[in-house]
Amino acid sequence: MSPFYYQPIYLALVLFLSIWVGVRRITSPDYTHQQKGTFWLFPLLVSVVFAVWLGLRPISGAAFGDTANYALGYRTMDSYQVRMDWSREWIWQWLMIACKSAGLSVNSFFVVVELIYVLSAFFAVKRLMPKDPVLGMLFVAGSLMFFTFGVNGIRNGMACHLVLLAISLLLDDKYIIGGLLCLVAFGIHRSTMLPIATSVLAIIGVRDYRYALGFWIASIFISLIAGGAVSNFFAGLGFDDRMTQYTRAQDMSIFSREGFRWDFLLFSTVPVFMGWYVCVKRKIQDNWYNVICMTYCLCNAFWIMVIRSAYSNRFAYLSWFIYPIVIAYPLINLPVWEDQDRKTGWILLAYVAFTAFMLMVVW
Numbered sequence: 001m002s003p004f005y006y007q008p009i010y011l012a013l014v015l016f017l018s019i020w021v022g023v024r025r026i027t028s029p030d031y032t033h034q035q036k037g038t039f040w041l042f043p044l045l046v047s048v049v050f051a052v053w054l055g056l057r058p059i060s061g062a063a064f065g066d067t068a069n070y071a072l073g074y075r076t077m078d079s080y081q082v083r084m085d086w087s088r089e090w091i092w093q094w095l096m097i098a099c100k101s102a103g104l105s106v107n108s109f110f111v112v113v114e115l116i117y118v119l120s121a122f123f124a125v126k127r128l129m130p131k132d133p134v135l136g137m138l139f140v141a142g143s144l145m146f147f148t149f150g151v152n153g154i155r156n157g158m159a160c161h162l163v164l165l166a167i168s169l170l171l172d173d174k175y176i177i178g179g180l181l182c183l184v185a186f187g188i189h190r191s192t193m194l195p196i197a198t199s200v201l202a203i204i205g206v207r208d209y210r211y212a213l214g215f216w217i218a219s220i221f222i223s224l225i226a227g228g229a230v231s232n233f234f235a236g237l238g239f240d241d242r243m244t245q246y247t248r249a250q251d252m253s254i255f256s257r258e259g260f261r262w263d264f265l266l267f268s269t270v271p272v273f274m275g276w277y278v279c280v281k282r283k284i285q286d287n288w289y290n291v292i293c294m295t296y297c298l299c300n301a302f303w304i305m306v307i308r309s310a311y312s313n314r315f316a317y318l319s320w321f322i323y324p325i326v327i328a329y330p331l332i333n334l335p336v337w338e339d340q341d342r343k344t345g346w347i348l349l350a351y352v353a354f355t356a357f358m359l360m361v362v363w
Contacts (some may be wrong), residue, residue: 014352014356023345043122057107059071067152071110076100124168139324142355144320156314157317160189163185164325191315192318199295201294207280218325220304223308268316269318272296275326282336290328327347334362
């Protein structure tokens, strides 16, 4: 199969499933009460099939971005290069060595990575939204960056989904396994220090979403007034080598479009507004959702302050991986509106249609 068919096939599958689920919600007056038990085996099976299919993709840099670079790194990886060093992403290196020692091919290694990427998201959704994991996974799979970070920024994507699973465990007071998953994610991609730190702050510290919202609004003005200085400051912290590379790049032609990304900011505003509407406007009290909203808001505020950096979408993903959870969680778990099933169906259809439009037409 041509590598350029993968994204259209993926979008067609997600659209089909979304239309099926969305129309059922729109046309059934009491859809939620018709559910019998937790229907989680179907999304689990689809997740496994999708991960295997994506892992067996052709090694094509033209179609899948950094896939070719990861394949080259896997082929040339030697065990002497790995040492336990938290200033390096040694767990990612250890994973490659473990797979090579087991005799796995490059594509088999990618299957392992995709299974971790997809299933960590699935089990996080199952824990956070047990009433309807099918709908929860459709919001995740239908998000703008899900496919991209499954085939391009695969290490970042895998690490962020492990953080998402860790957050779902920490919210349930499973601190040991949640903390271990955070360490694993950090050892895979050090940039995950940001969502880890903000989620811990939200869990044990500030609980009022209005403070996070105020900081998010302030970050826009900070970025407009002193964005360059802020980018250089964060680059000097050195928590991620790519931060220094992207913020201090001289030849910007090799990077994604830079400057203040009003389009990215507008896209990022939707979960912020959803959190405001549920937590502030409607005053619905849910500690789990409050933590999820605050984590997204604080991480996104950091990205806004470095928004002029080349490849700022890489930093945006440190909040965007929580994007579908902020949208889906109240639709499934909280009494936000009257006639919520119908509204949820329309929101799902609009959400996935937007992703399809952006990936197929705009990008």
